Amino acid sequence: MANTAGLLTQQSFGLETKVIPRSLANFINLAVSFTDQSDDQVPTVDYSLLFSDDKNERAKSLDHLGKACQEFGFFYLINGVEESVVEAALKGVSDFFELTNQEERSEYSKKNSRDRIRWGLRSHAGENREYLKVVAHPEYHCPTKPAHFRDAIGEYFKGMHEVELGLAKAISRILGHEETYIEKELKLKAGFDVCAMNLYPPSFQSKGSIGVPDHTDPGFFVSLIQDVNGGLQVLSHKGNWVTVSIPRNAIFINLGDHMEILSNGKYKSHIHQVVLDNNRVKRISMATLHGPSLDTFVAPLPGFVDESCPPAYRGMTYKQSLELNGSDEIDVQSSLSQLRTPLAV
Numbered sequence: 001m002a003n004t005a006g007l008l009t010q011q012s013f014g015l016e017t018k019v020i021p022r023s024l025a026n027f028i029n030l031a032v033s034f035t036d037q038s039d040d041q042v043p044t045v046d047y048s049l050l051f052s053d054d055k056n057e058r059a060k061s062l063d064h065l066g067k068a069c070q071e072f073g074f075f076y077l078i079n080g081v082e083e084s085v086v087e088a089a090l091k092g093v094s095d096f097f098e099l100t101n102q103e104e105r106s107e108y109s110k111k112n113s114r115d116r117i118r119w120g121l122r123s124h125a126g127e128n129r130e131y132l133k134v135v136a137h138p139e140y141h142c143p144t145k146p147a148h149f150r151d152a153i154g155e156y157f158k159g160m161h162e163v164e165l166g167l168a169k170a171i172s173r174i175l176g177h178e179e180t181y182i183e184k185e186l187k188l189k190a191g192f193d194v195c196a197m198n199l200y201p202p203s204f205q206s207k208g209s210i211g212v213p214d215h216t217d218p219g220f221f222v223s224l225i226q227d228v229n230g231g232l233q234v235l236s237h238k239g240n241w242v243t244v245s246i247p248r249n250a251i252f253i254n255l256g257d258h259m260e261i262l263s264n265g266k267y268k269s270h271i272h273q274v275v276l277d278n279n280r281v282k283r284i285s286m287a288t289l290h291g292p293s294l295d296t297f298v299a300p301l302p303g304f305v306d307e308s309c310p311p312a313y314r315g316m317t318y319k320q321s322l323e324l325n326g327s328d329e330i331d332v333q334s335s336l337s338q339l340r341t342p343l344a345v
C-alpha cells in the first residue's frame with residue numbers, strides 16, 4: 001500500500017527518488033535549494049504579514065508579494081489556512097478514492113454540461129489521472145460519501161475563500177488601488193471556484209509518464225495542496241521546469257489566466273504539468289481554481305492600458321471564456337491562447 005495522505009513527502013535527488021517523513025519536508029526543501037537553480041527558487045509569502053499592524057513590515061511584505069507575482073507568477077503561501085485543515089482535506093480526498101469503489105465514483109461521470117460534480121478516469125499516453133471535480137463556490141457541491149469528506153474539504157474551501165479575498169486586497173493595494181478593487185472587478189464574493197481532486201497514477205497504473213499535460217488554468221489564481229512532493233512542475237519565466245516542493249504548512253499559489261488578462265500581461269499565468277514517477281508513488285493533489293463570477297466581463301484594466309501598452313487580450317465573460325472551446329464550466333479549461341490579441345507578448 002502506498003503512503004497515507006499527509007504523512008509522507010517525496011523528493012527527487014537527481015535520478016533517485018526517496019520517500020521521506022512530512023516532518024522533514026522543511027529541512028529537505030532547504031537542502032534542495034542548494035542543488036536547484038537558485039534563480040528559480042519559488043518565493044515564499046507569509047500571508048499574515050500582508051496585514052501586519054506594523055506599517056513597515058506590511059509594506060515590505062506587500063512589496064515581496066508584488067515581486068513574487070510579477071517576477072515569478074507563483075509562490076508558496078504560509079499562514080493562510082491552518083495546517084490541520086489542509087491535512088484533514090487531503091485525508092478526505094484520500095478516503096474518497098480509497099473507501100469508495102470505482103462503481104460508486106463513476107456515478108459522478110458526465111451527465112450534462114451543467115454538472116456541478118464530475119468524476120473522470122484518464123489513462124492514455126497524454127493524460128493519466130483519476131479526478132473528482134466539484135464546484136466549491138458560490139454554492140458548494142460534494143459527494144456525501146464517505147462520511148466527513150464533505151465537511152473536511154468544505155472547511156478547506158471556507159479557509160481558502162477568505163485567503164482569496166485577502167490576496168485580492170493585498171494585490172489591489174500593490175497596484176495602487178483601494179483594497180476592494182479586484183474583489184469588485186472580479187465579483188469574487190460570487191466567484192466561480194472549481195476544485196479538481198486528483199489521484200496519480202489512476203488506479204495505481206498509468207499508460208505513459210504524463211499525469212496532466214502542460215497547460216495554464218483560467219481564473220484569478222489556483223491554490224494547490226498535495227500529499228507528497230514531486231510530480232507537479234511549473235515552467236518559470238526563465239524557461240526552466242521547476243518542481244513544486246511545497247514546504248510544510250504552505251499552499252502553492254499559481255496566478256491564473258484572468259489575472260494575466262486583467263493586468264494586460266504584467267502578471268503571467270504559468271504553464272505547469274504533472275509528470276509521473278513510473279507508478280512508484282501514489283500522489284493526491286487538490287487544485288482549486290478561484291475564478292470571477294461567471295457573468296463577470298474580464299478585460300485588461302484601464303490602469304494597464306495606454307498608447308504604448310494597448311490591450312493584449314480580448315474581453316469576454318468568464319462563462320464565455322470557459323465555454324469557448326466547447327468545454328463545460330466544470331472542466332475549467334483555459335482559452336488564453338484564443339484571447340490573446342496579436343499585440344500580446
Ligand SMILES: O=C(O)CCC(=O)C(=O)O
Nearest residue numbers: 196198212232274285287
Ligand atoms: O495535480 C497537480 O499537481 C496539478 C493538477 C492541475 O494542474 C489541474 O488540475 O489543473
Ligand SMILES: [Fe+2]
Nearest residue numbers: 216217272287
Ligand atoms: Fe492546472
